[in-house]
Amino acid sequence: MEIHELLSITDFVVVGLYILVLVGIGYWASFRNKGETDENLFLAGNSLNWTSIGLTMWGTNVGPSMLIASASIGYTTGIVAGNFAWYAFIFIFLLAVVFAPRYMGARVQTLPEFMGKRFGDSTQNILAWYTIVTILISWLSLTLFAGGILIQQILGIPMWMSIIVLIIIASFFTIAGGLKAIAYTNVFQMILLIVVSLALTITGIYKIGGIETLIAETPSEYWNLFLPADDPNYPWLAILLGYPVMGVWFWCTDQSMVQSVLGAKNIKQGQLGANFTGWLKILDVPLFILPGIICFILYPELQNPDEAYMTMVTKMFPVGMTGLVMAVLIAALVSTIDSALNALSTVFTMDIYVKKFQPEASQKQVIKIGRIVTVLGAGIAIFITLAINSIKGLNLFDVFQSILGFIAPPMSVVFLFGVLWKRTTTRAANFILLFGTIISLGIGILYLWVFPADQYEVWPHFLMLSFYIFVLLSILIVIISIADRTKEKFVSVLNYGQIPKLTRSAKILWGALFVVMIALYMIFNGN
Incomplete structure (x- = not known):
């Protein structure tokens, strides 16, 4: 039986009521904040x-x-994908001790601004375009893809129709003032999703017959973080070498992730906040991956593993509660989509249109361009999402990670060398950002669409490909920097001040996190 056949009228009524409540809160929020400045x-x-x-x-x-x-x-x-959560602590630590002190010491608000101070306006301009591409792909299209799958499961309609339905819902929130509503209720929604996932895990374990039964009925390899080198899904060497490329980009150079650290009261709070994130990432496996394992035991006949979460929700929860979960998922997805469209519009209008083409543009012109970019961005994202949907041989998680793996190398190389190697030149950084991105995304297009990996076995694992691209771009940035004979090279205007060391409390907490993570890897070490 399909998921949409398990839903009742009550569930859809709950979804409608939830959306109405959010819109009501949106109107209240708009009225309450009238007259406040955005300073x-x-x-x-x-x-x-x-x-x-x-x-x-x-x-x-x-x-x-x-x-x-x-x-x-x-x-x-099984839990092998937990590496994407647990292995991350190393790169969150790198953010805390290497990148964050320099970002905050330089007193910048955005990472393109940071690289502008390091390499000049040309690099900052290129990074603005790079940011637009990453927003379109990683935040907008991938979210639309996941949301499209959810709507497809709920309504039983084709993917293209699901995406349009999601865009319409997002537009409805924007028009009705729901954007502010979602912003006001995001924390509540996240807590609710965590509670739901915890309830799914506990209920599922109880239904199976306890943790011992869960372990006994699950294939032994499902509890291994490290799989053999010849494993087709996630060989240990691919994770060990490939994930760091993605980890550096995502945790240390992506504006969306780093922004909250930049907003810290001081560097101590920023470093402790990063440490807290590392502890919270431990919860990803029991809260989000374990429900999938439980679903495998309870409902092994699923044709599409992407239906695992909603299968657990529809079969474990009573009528009405399922509708509430659906409503929260849809509202949170819409929040991400609207935020991505807003970020896309802001970056283009402020960093490209105003800065490069119309410095004297009026507020009315800026708003008009912003709206046009929002519509165009949504249209482009729909086509990218349909292209992502055409990828064969990968489930939802693998699609996410493979695409991010091809986005990551240029940014990881430029930021690592830009921060850690003083001899890196503007010409080298710009070459990697421009041609390195073309190389990386070009290989990704070949891997995912032109000569898909499920049909051509000559391809290495996508994480190994990401690592190879990273190595190639690292060699290129060194060669170009050494060979650069530009007479008037840009001199970095970055001034970090005195880079602070970790406080005693931060050292203790980071030390404890390292011990816990090593212990977890020893427990799930593949024996």
Whole structure:
């Protein structure tokens, strides 16, 4: 029986009521904030403490898209995908001790601004375009893809129609003032999703007959973080070498992830907040991957593993509660889509249109261009999403990780060398950002569409490909920097000040996290 056949009228009524409540809150929020200024809102006036930073970073990372995808990969391969959560602590640590002190010391609001100070305006301009591409692909299209799958499961309609339905819902929220509503209720929604996932896990374990039965009835390889080198899904060497490329980009150079640390009261709060995120990432496996494993035991006949999460919801929860979960998932997805469209519009209008073409543009012109870019961005994202949907041989989680794996190398190389190697030149950085991105995305297009890996076995694992691209671009940036004979090279205007060391409390907490993570890897070490 299809998922949409398990839903009742009551569930759809609950979805409608939830949306109406959010719109009502949106009108209230709009009225309440009338007359307030947006000054210092971008970085929250540098007022964030470690708890806010940790919860914000974790919440941004584990939205509904990854929740659905994590259950899918748990269903097919077990906890090996937990590496994408647990291995991350090393790169969150790198953010805390290497990147964040320099970002905050340089007193920048955005990472393109940071690289502008390091390499000049040309690099900052290229990064603005790079940001637009990454927003279109990683935040907008992938979220639309996950949301489209959810709508497809709920309504039983084709993917193209599901995407249009999702865009219409997002537009409805924007028009009705729901954007502010979602912003006001995001924390509540995230807490609700965590509670739901915990309830799914506990209920599922109880239904199976306890943890011992769960372990006994699950294939032994499902509990291994490291799989053999010849494993077709996630060989240990691919994870060991490939994930760091993605980890550096995502945790250390992506504006959406780093922004809350930049908004910290001080570097100590920023470093403690990053540490808190590392602790929270431990919860990803029991909350989001384990429900997929439980679904594999209870419902092994699933034809599509991407249905694992909603299968658990529809079969474990009573009528009405299923509708509430659906409503929260849809609203949170819409929030991400609207935020991505807003970010896309902001970057283009402020960093490209105003800065490069119309410095004297009026507020009316800026708003008009912003609206045009929003519509165009949504249209382009629909086509990219349909292209992603045509990828064969990969489940939702693998689609996410493979695409991110091809986006990551250029940014990881430019930021690592730009921060750690003083001899890196502007020409080298710009070459990697321009041609390195073409190389990386070009290989990704060949891998995913032109000569798909499920049909051509000559391809290495996508994580190994990401690593190879990273190595190639690293060699190129060194060669170009050494060979650069530009007479008037840009001199970095970055001034970090005195880079602070970790405080004693931060050292203790980071040390404890390292011990716990090593212990977890020893427990799930593949024996």
